[in-house]
Amino acid sequence: MLERIHLKIIHAVHEHGSLTAAAKELCVTQSALSHTIRKLEANLGTEIWVRDGRSLRLTQAGLYLLNIANRALPLLVSAEERLKQIALGERGTLKIGMECHPCYQWLLKVVAPFLESWSDVDVDVIQKFQFGGVGALLDYEIDLLVTPDPYYKTGLVFEPVFxxxxxxxxxxxxxxxxxxxxxxxxxxxxxxxxxxxxxxxxxxxxxxxxxxxxxxxxxxxxxxxxxxxxxxxxxxxxxxxxxxxxxxxxxxxxxxxxxxxxxxxxKQIYLGRREGDSNIDYLTAFIETARSYNHPTGIVNK
Structure with a gap:
């Protein structure tokens, strides 16, 4: 059975290039790490990596699992953080992805009044998803996507706000x-x-x-x-x-x-969200704040 530790090992080995460095990062012995992967390979019936001189090279199966690891591990970390926040009665962090260079200045003006109204919610703006934010939204890596070019997909809602x-x-x-x-x-x-x-x-x-x-x-x-x-x-x-x-x-x-x-x-600026998140109060409040944002030139969105 594929487990989280397998994905962490594959990711660590790919990042550091050796079993020794990966074992050090994961705080396990090299032999334990090798044994875990050999057991996984036996269960799957295929090799995860092969020796290429002194380094390891991922096989086709290994590359596939690396892709899964890159997507799943951040999602699991985010889920754990969110569950801890819920357990402590906290609302957590609103993660906003940017798909628009000039929209960043606009966003800053929306964030300020939102933070004043929602003292128990933090905001994190992530720009590494530029021009690929829909995938991040579907994978729960972000909660809102700022974009001038909505990409309508099942499970997502894009609302014009400006x-x-x-x-x-x-x-x-x-x-x-x-x-x-x-x-x-x-x-x-x-x-x-x-x-x-x-x-x-x-x-x-x-x-x-x-x-x-x-x-x-x-x-x-x-x-x-x-x-x-x-x-x-x-x-x-x-x-x-x-x-x-x-x-x-x-x-x-x-x-x-x-x-x-x-x-x-x-043109219009849109905020994209997951369809199932319509009941999250602070997310809905952010969208409403964006809609009512008073533009510096005096133009107010209606």
């Missing part, structure tokens, strides 16, 4: 500031800065450039909003961001905002 417009950010002396709106053709000779995301998940491409079959002169990726807009302010290129975020930076840097197309690009 409307915004995607706009073009340019230097204040840029030629495009004289226009009512920019066309895709206007970006053909521009250097475009974006976050390091696949192009098909960037609104500026999917909803603006690609339909017009326009490719900007150059596309550069920047990890952080601050550096990206410093580059734009210095005349190195242009960028596409939510209007609310762009206008905040316009008060700090010599930047201007230009609408993308005559009708603009309308």
């Amino acid at each position: 409307d915004y417009e995607q706009v073009l950010v340019v230097p204040t002396d840029h030629a495009l500031t004289s226009l009512q709106y920019a066309t895709a053709e206007d970006l053909r000779d521009q250097v475009l800065f974006t976050y390091p995301v696949e192009k098909d998940r960037l609104d500026i491409y999917a909803q603006f450039l690609n339909p017009a079959q326009v490719i900007p002169k150059q596309h550069k990726t920047v990890e952080t909003t601050d550096i990206m807009l410093q580059m734009v302010a210095c005349g190195r290129g242009v960028a596409a961001l939510p209007r609310w975020l762009a206008e905040e930076y316009c008060t700090k840097l010599p930047l201007s905002v230009v609408r993308l197309g005559e009708d603009g690009i309308a």
Whole structure:
């Protein structure tokens, strides 16, 4: 029978590369560790790993179990922590996964009033799930997923909580500031800065450039909003961001905002949750707080 210790051993050996190091981490003898895996291999009728010189190499069965270990072990740890919190009468931690670079600044403004109202609930923001958060939500690694692009799947619910417009950010002396709106053709000779995301998940491409079959002169990726807009302010290129975020930076840097197309690009921030979690009071309260968040420019969600 496959047990938790087997997954811990496989994970530890993969992480450290040897039985000796894995045994030390797990506080067992090397011989006990070897005996446990040999017994598992006998029960399964297949090898978990084979010797490759001085190191161990996982077999196909071992790689499969490693994948299970990577998913199951964090889930078990999380479950144990949650059960301990329940036993102590605590509500625990609300774990939020991010699938949106600029949404982080928006989230910070929602977290503050939530923490004031829910003193017995902590918040943990996890960004390692960027562009893969649905799996983390289904695996109970996070409780909420912040995303502008909901992926509807059985067992999940995505609720729109914030409307915004995607706009073009340019230097204040840029030629495009004289226009009512920019066309895709206007970006053909521009250097475009974006976050390091696949192009098909960037609104500026999917909803603006690609339909017009326009490719900007150059596309550069920047990890952080601050550096990206410093580059734009210095005349190195242009960028596409939510209007609310762009206008905040316009008060700090010599930047201007230009609408993308005559009708603009309308977007929403969604909070994704598991369908069965609708009865968790603090989770529901966070969603309601996000909906009623008073935007810095004075726009209030209804």
